[in-house]
Amino acid sequence: MCVKTIITSILILLAGISTSAQDAREIIKMSDEKMQGEKTSQSTMTMTIVRPTWERVITFKNWTMGRDYSLVLITAPARDKGQTFLKRENEMWNWNPTINRLIKLPPSMMSQGWMGSDFSNDDLLKESSIVVDYTHSIIGEDEIDGWDCYKIELIPLEDAAVVWGRVLKWISKEEHLQMKSEYYDEDDYLIKTELAYDIKTMGGRVIPSKFELIPEEEDGHKTVVVMDEIIFNNPIPESFFSQQNMKKVR
Secondary structure: OOHHHHHHHHHHHHHHHHHHHHHHHHHHHHHHHHHHOOOEEEEEEEEEEEEOOEEEEEEEEEEEEOOOEEEEEEEEOOOOOOOEEEEEOOEEEEEEOOOOEEEEOOHHHOOOEHHHOOOEHHHHHOOOOOOOOEEEEEEEEEEEOOEEEEEEEEEEOOOOOOOOOEEEEEEEOOOOOEEEEEEEOOOOOEEEEEEEEEEEEEOOEEEEEEEEEEEOOOOOOEEEEEEEEEEEOOOOOHHHOOHHHHOOOO
């Protein structure tokens, strides 16, 4: 084989790798925007924390604007009602009306369970971005709950402030739904798996309405979140996402 042929083959291979990586990123981006909204989202959700000997139900409202702004209001149970969580760019706070205290959440708390659930603060407040904080590769295809899916591997960038060492996501070829996600630590141990169910039209788009998060090494533990209502891309002013509004939003 001549040198020119070898060089051509290498260039074609590199072009294929580049295209594959770009396609993987676009698939992840579309699936992320599907749930986040291109501009804003407003939702109400019910979360059930399941443990071997008890269950706890929490309801909350969530407002988002892009990746930089998020406000969560707990609406039940009574002991937690009125508690809020705010994200503005890279800063996050928790307001607890019971103790009349505003607390800034340090990065070290991002991996801790949100409201005692199996979802982390990072999962709910979205400090990290599955689009910009990772490299993406399509590593296979699979069928999840009747949906043909791309299997995509996400590896964090070196300077990214992320919790996970690696993430696998199964994204449906139709509708770009995140049907399954696996989260691994820096030693590549599977920590938890998230599954999506009950696909329906909500807010004018086809999305999963139920999510189940299962920790790998805790038998009988899981957290189930049901999307009760969601509205996409209604205008929300940036001033809505403020410390002042944390104390009065309803």
